[in-house]
Amino acid sequence: MRVTALLVLLTSCVAYGGGTSGAQIDCSGLVCDWQTVEGDVRYGTTWHEGDRGVNMSGGGRAVTEQRVVLIPPFRRQLRMTAAMLRDAEVSLTFEFAFFAPGSAPGATFWDRSPVPLATRTVEVPNVGVFNFQRDVLVPSEGAAVIVRIIKEGSGRALVDEFTFG
């Protein structure tokens, strides 16, 4: 029961993020609960020691992700925005893996074996310090998304102010 309550609470925090933009994911005020999948990812100082975000600077490949059950009613086209720093030697890619609800028994959406629908990929072409935005098409029946940030190469890569909605 406690675990369920905790999961519900976590999902709510991720979805609302503490921001006021009404986005499905709003990491502009708080650092969302990104989870490291691969490599060296730090969740802390970004452009300023007092501002927190995702810092993937360093060598090699690094991947971080967060899972969000989308809150209806959502649009078929959602917009991602982020403030970023990218060195030319580094590539940054966003992946949006959409899922439909599964039918297996389980306490949460992710326990019920959700059905993969489509994965949208957004490559970041900009270099330097910049704001980035792209529209992402949500597949029909899409009810949840795993957002991944994939960094390749050696150099500086920061992602902050991430919103999706």
Added chain:
Amino acid sequence: MNHLRLAAVVTLAALVLHASVANASDVRPVDGEARPTGWPYAFTADVRAAMLIRSNSEYFHQAETFGYPVSNPAGGIVLDLGAEILPRLTLFAAGGYYGHGATREGFGKLMLTSESLLLGLRYAIKRSDVVEKVMQLQLEGWAAGGAYFIRETYSDPLLSAQTYVRDGSSAGFAGGLDASMTILAIRFIAGYAYHYAPASVSNEIGGVARAGGHQLTLGLGIRW
């Protein structure tokens, strides 16, 4: 820095020399200017609203990108006290305060403030009594040196209870032009100056904001 010091010394020497010559030839009014009497020849006190376009290296662009659209120029105030020690040559002390900042989503706050304390010489390149002892127009050039301070404060209570403070200070110098109109004892002044001051604060990704920059002032003062 040596050539800058040399330039400052040469400028100062030229101003003093020119003022001495002006003093020696001050037998009759120049440009319709009434001959000053007594010593010091005059005192001035000005208060000015100021606008400082702060020197920076990507600092404001980066701050805006990450959610803090700090306006550059900064607003400020300058207080200036002077004594005309030779005809047309005024020794002055000036203090300036400038500030600007931005908030993010009503919580995060980034502020930049800076101060300058300067001692310098001002020379009246052109001075003309439009109406003797009533209205005078003046164009002055000036050079000064002193101390500069800059401070950045950052706080975001959503992320941390801590307020992050960064300071910088250095010596620096400035030069500029002031145009003024004096009616009886009241002065109206508009000025431009450039402040060279290495004092700076920097962020984590190479952005730098400095204490100096281009300055425009508009103010009111008295001359007696």
